[in-house]
Amino acid sequence: MELLTPGTGLIIWQLIVFVALVFLLSKLAWKPIINSLKEREDSIQNALNTAERARAEMAQLKSDNEKLLKEAREERDKMLKEAREVANRMKDEAQTDAKKAADKILAEARAAINVEKEAAMRDVKAQVALFSLEVAEKLMKKNLTSDKEQKTLVEGYIKDLKLN
């Protein structure tokens, strides 16, 4: 039964010592410990937040870089395409120019040939006239001998002329 009856002295001592202990430890131990723990947890949290932010920034930078790279690639493609178009156009133009020049040369050549031909024809005609005159002269000369001969001769010439 004595085990279950609290001793007055011990109650008083326990009350005094425990309350003193609460105040003493609160001031000497718990306050610095709790504050340090909180500070450290805050600093860890801050560090984590900063790391998270840095990662987000890195990701942002990376996506920006990729965007830039993509734009540059598009730009290059566009430039290449334009260059190709320009080259093609130049080639076409050169071709048409060349064709035109060739046509012109051909036309000129044709015109020259015609001129030459006409000149030749004129020469030929003149020659023919000359020959005719010569023939006629010869005929005139022969005509004097006989009509019959004259006649056959003319016929012969005419035949020749026709053949021509």
Next chain:
Amino acid sequence: MSLFSSKFSKILPFFIALFFVGVSAFGQEHDSHVNADSTVENHAESFNASEVILHHVMDDHIWHFFDGHYGTLYLPVIVHSSERGLEVFSSRNFYDEHHNVVAYNGYTLEHNHIYLNGDSVLDLSITKNVAMLLINAVILVLVFMAVAKGYKKNSGKAPKGIQSFFEPIIIFVRDEVVKPNIGHHYEKYFPYLLTLFFFILFGNLLGLLPGAGNLTGNIAVTMVLAFLTFIITNVSGNKAYWGHIFWTPGVPLPLRLVILPVEIIGIFTKPISLTIRLFVAITAGHIVLLALICLTFIFGSIWVGAGSSIIVLFISLIELLVAGIQAYVFTLFTSLYIGMAIADHDHH
């Protein structure tokens, strides 16, 4: 715990076997002693186990470590009476050279209570448990000042030494015991709860040392701790807490009249349960340990001694566990009661 119990259940049959070997060995020895008319039997007769056990778990004015001239520490007696005022003297005065209790200067010591000419006096003696209390307090202050110093020295760095040993325990108390039960206003109560937790834990562990006093297994000590919890709980109790006690919302009127006395009794049963739980858990543990040790002397057999020593070893391991559990439970319930007293009952 489950791991432990499964291991224990494997080992248990071994102990039971050992115990019976011891008992049968005792039987043989007993027979031989009956024939030889030995002195051992006389010793066993004079050995009163319950007296020894109670002597060990109870408070005392002297601190008895072992028999012999230097085995006892005589603690100071401090008494106050209206007749003589405050008087301080050594408890040695109550004992003669044969360790018999004698009267001193009009004071008598009966069953650890001091009387002056038959009247009880206010006994403020440094008893065994008061000495334990002071030792416990000094250890707590030294240990946690060292821990706090670690935070100052290693500020911004990883914890080191004693600081890194106690930090997980402090964080456990904060995050698993205090915060979930009290909520975000926990900071006001946290220093008290930490002191409570470590006071009980250290007290329990110190009490397990051989020769140590049974501080946290003393009902006066647990009563004071529960009383402080009771005061803090009811002082910080808000309107909703008292409203809940005196006029329980959401209950029909006739029932409220029934609930009212129950709730009022409840205010007081909480600290009483705290008082008794810690007192019983620690004292019972000590009694079991001492009873097992006493078996050796009752049977007077070396075999029983070997068997009970091994069982005592394992019970001591359980007691180490209990030391932690009881500190945890007391802190947990205190947090719970405070949490209930300051909770916002918005959901009603």
